[in-house]
Amino acid sequence: MAKASKHKSALKEQDGVSQQETTNTSSIKAIKQKRKSQPTANDLVAEILKGNITALSRAITLIESKNTSHLEKANTIIKACLPHANQSIRIGITGVPGVGKSTFIEAFGKHLTAQNKKVAVLAIDPSSSLTKGSILGDKTRMEDLVKDKNAFIRPSPSGESLGGVARKTRETIILCEAAGFDTIIIETVGVGQSETAVHSMVDFFLLLKLAGAGDELQGIKRGIIEMADAIAINKADGDNLKKAKLAKVEFNRALHLYPKKESSWNPKVILCSALHNDGIDDIWKIIEEYIVLTSESGYLNQKRKDQNAFWLIQTIEEQLKGAFFNDSKIKEELQKQIQLIEADKTTPFAAADYLLSLNK
Amino acid sequence: MAKASKHKSALKEQDGVSQQETTNTSSIKAIKQKRKSQPTANDLVAEILKGNITALSRAITLIESKNTSHLEKANTIIKACLPHANQSIRIGITGVPGVGKSTFIEAFGKHLTAQNKKVAVLAIDPSSSLTKGSILGDKTRMEDLVKDKNAFIRPSPSGESLGGVARKTRETIILCEAAGFDTIIIETVGVGQSETAVHSMVDFFLLLKLAGAGDELQGIKRGIIEMADAIAINKADGDNLKKAKLAKVEFNRALHLYPKKESSWNPKVILCSALHNDGIDDIWKIIEEYIVLTSESGYLNQKRKDQNAFWLIQTIEEQLKGAFFNDSKIKEELQKQIQLIEADKTTPFAAADYLLSLNK
Known part of the structure; x- marks a missing residue:
């Protein structure tokens, strides 16, 4: 390539005219320099x-x-x-699309930076893309927070598996903390598997809900309510306020039916209107209260230890499974065994034994 | 061994006296006969x-x-x-100790055998032992049902892991069905991991609760309520009746807050008193209604297919993990890596990479 002028090529239309060699040398220099x-x-x-x-x-x-x-x-x-690292408060925020997550995080983030806190917002959403409302995909999202010098916003790496995104987000948290961010917000869309991953990397898990939709769970995944340390009913303003209050009663009742959390924290239900900046400070107060309680009891420290163990084991298990199920021979035989099971010719257990024997 | 008399051995104290050969020969004969x-x-x-x-x-x-x-x-x-196999209705029944599971299963089983149904009751509870209230451990449990010629009761194999018990129970179901049992009841104690296993091998999942204890979940594991196709509030009799009715309202409200089930079945809340044989027939009617609905929609068939796939994958994953984590070198290094993580000297992900590299 560097000697392009001495090199016959169909692409070269006028031999002797091209300054290819000089151009290449300077490009390489530039790259080396860079x-x-x-x-x-x-x-x-x-x-x-x-x-x-x-x-x-x-x-x-x-x-x-x-x-x-x-x-x-x-x-x-x-x-x-x-x-x-390890010196920040890590907050997970989830809610289905349309619940007002961006508006909420903007209001919440601004509330914190106004108190001289340094806020990093990370997204963990492997399904997100520019067209699916990925964080920052829409330039109008978190307009003010983006400009805030005490805020740092980073979307999920695109085209990644959940395991990949989770790992990278978890490692990004370490870097953000080392850079002095004292509040880390992890955003996720509460419709897939990602909220379990988020729950396993944060100290406090906040579920955003819509006012007046308490009578059907707005497509939120089962189990998420049980994970929540607080439920904030957003858009609790104007005509919505009455419905929001009703929803609050319903959620309080529902939470009441769950067993006590290991943290001995009673999950709270709060009304807020991110658009009108109402209730945002209350949510922060609740989080502070939670941190004080769980720091004193030692729960917070234990939770972080447990989360580390979770990610260690989780990563190993993912890799072991991946190596097995991505093997082309196994893939082929797995399909055959599934057909045999469906034809009542083998059991899932005998099929498993057979597939594992191929792996040796 | 058969020619022991011609065989020099330090164990033979008096050569020529021992009748070892004759004894051995007859033992072997007996064993062969057996x-x-x-x-x-x-x-x-x-x-x-x-x-x-x-x-x-x-x-x-x-x-x-x-x-x-x-x-x-x-x-x-x-x-x-x-x-x-595959011709029975499989029902999972769970509830914490004290909820009256045995009395309930006895009343429920008798109700079915009276209709000429053949009922098999299996337990899946790896933690059970004679002293911990294992099925049949207490001879007074299900006294009448045990004697019923149309009933078959079998406890969990003792000293087994959950995976082991689950596999054996799942295989036992096949045999019971082949033997003509048309109703299989799988009993579990809803405080451990076993109810997820049970949920993955039954068509219908029934949660037993106590009357008047709706305001605190009686130690039931998180997530079980979401699995239930019906919640039966037991001991709804005498002074308890009023409280039971209140609990019914509360549970109905709580279930209402969950998203619709994939089966499109609305979980039911029912009162019953197994002791007085009240409400038992209603529960059976609900199960029949469920079976009709899900058979017609094709959901039941799909669910069983999915369950087979679940057990296939689950068994493989368990074995892969077991083989890795039971390796003595890995065990040792895992402890070291956990210490490094706790000392902030490595991340869970780097530790996982290292441990996996040892496995190659």
């Missing part, structure tokens, strides 16, 4: 610890990269940031 | 298909055995029974 200017892992860590957002973004891009050499660098950065 | 009298797999299958309870019990004992040759025989029997 590579040299790429900060080392140590450089990035030093800048992250100073709160440099550009360095933070760059490091997160390394975490999200599929390039092996980037991953190595990313792992070095994560390890160096670890001793500076 | 082996001969053991019915073959084919014999057992023929008897099971005739509804012979002794043969059924023997075959289940083979399923529960840890002896490899027994397991082979068991698998032959299961395969031969498979084409005759």
Whole structure:
């Protein structure tokens, strides 16, 4: 390529005219120069610890990269940031599309930055894409918060499996904490599997609901209500207010039917209107109350330990399963065994034994 | 061994005196005789298909055995029974200790056998033991049902893991169905993991609750209410009746807050008193209604297919995990990695990568 002028090619229409060689040399120089200017892992860590957002973004891009050499660098950065992590409050926020999550997070985030808090907003939503309302996909989302120098907003890496997004989000939290963010908000859409992942990486889990829709769960996934440390009924304003109050009573009653949480925290139901900035401060007060209670009881610390163990085991299990079920021989035989089961010619257990025997 | 007298051994104290040879020969004869009298797999299958309870019990004992040759025989029997299985209604019944499960199952079972139904009651409770209220551990449990010729009651195999019990129970269902049992009841204590396993092997899931305790969930595990196709509030008699009626209203309201079930079935809340035989027939009517609805919609058939797929995948995953985590090297290194995570020296993900690398 560097010697293009000496090289016959159908693409070369006028031999001797092209300045290909010179052009290439200078491009390569530029690339080499750029590579040299790429900060080392140590450089990035030093800048992250100073709160440099550009360095933070760059490091997160390394975490999200599929390039092996980037991953190595990313792992070095994560390890160096670890001793500076764990100092934030991690809040998970979920709710179906249309519940007003962006407006809520903007109002909530602004409320916190106004108190000089540093807020990082991360999304964990493997199904999201530009057309499906991904965080920041719509430029009008969180308009003010984006401009706020004490806020940092980062969407999910696109085209990733839930396991991939979860891991990258979890590692991004470490970097954000090392960069001095004291409040980490993890946003998810409460319709898939992602809220379980979010629940397993946050201290406090907030469910957003719509006013006046308490009589049918608005498509929210089963089990999410049980995870919630608080339910905020959003858009509790104007004509909605009466319905919202009714919904609050209903949810309080429903929560009442669940067994006491391990945290010994009683989940709260609150009304709010993110649009009118109503109730936002109450939600923050509730979270603070929760943090005080669970810090004192030691529950918060234990929960984070348990979450680490969860991610360790979860990652191993995912990989073991992936390696087995992605094997082409197994894939083929699995289909055959399923057909035999459906024809009452074998049991699921005998089929499992057979498939596992192929793996040896 | 048969020629022991010609064999020098330190164990032989007085050569020529011992009658070892004769003794051994007769023992071996007796064992051979006994082996001969053991019915073959084919014999057992023929008897099971005739509804012979002794043969059924023997075959289940083979399923529960840890002896490899027994397991082979068991698998032959299961395969031969498979084409005759799948014809029953499978009902899961759960509730915490004290809710009156035994009394309920006895009343419910008698109600069915009185209609000439054949009822098998299986327990799935790995934690059970004679002292912990295992099924039949207490001889006074289900006194009448035990004597009923149309009923068959079988406890969980003891000393087993949940996975083991679940597999054996699932295989026992096949044999019971082949033996002509048209109603299979799987009993579990709703405080552990076992109810998820039960839910994955039955058509209908019934939760038993206590009257007047609707305001605190009596220690029932989170998520069980969402699994229930019906909630029966037991001991709804005498002074309890008023409280039971209130509880019914509360549970109906709580169920109302959940999203619609995939079966499009609306879970029912019913009052009953197993002791006074009140409401038992209503529960059976509800189950029949459910079976009609889900058979017509095709949901029941699909559910059983999905359950088979679940057990296939579940069994494979359990084995993969077991093989990894029971490895002694992994066990040792896992502990070290957990310590490193707790000291903020590594992340759960890096630790997982490292442990998986040891497995190659």
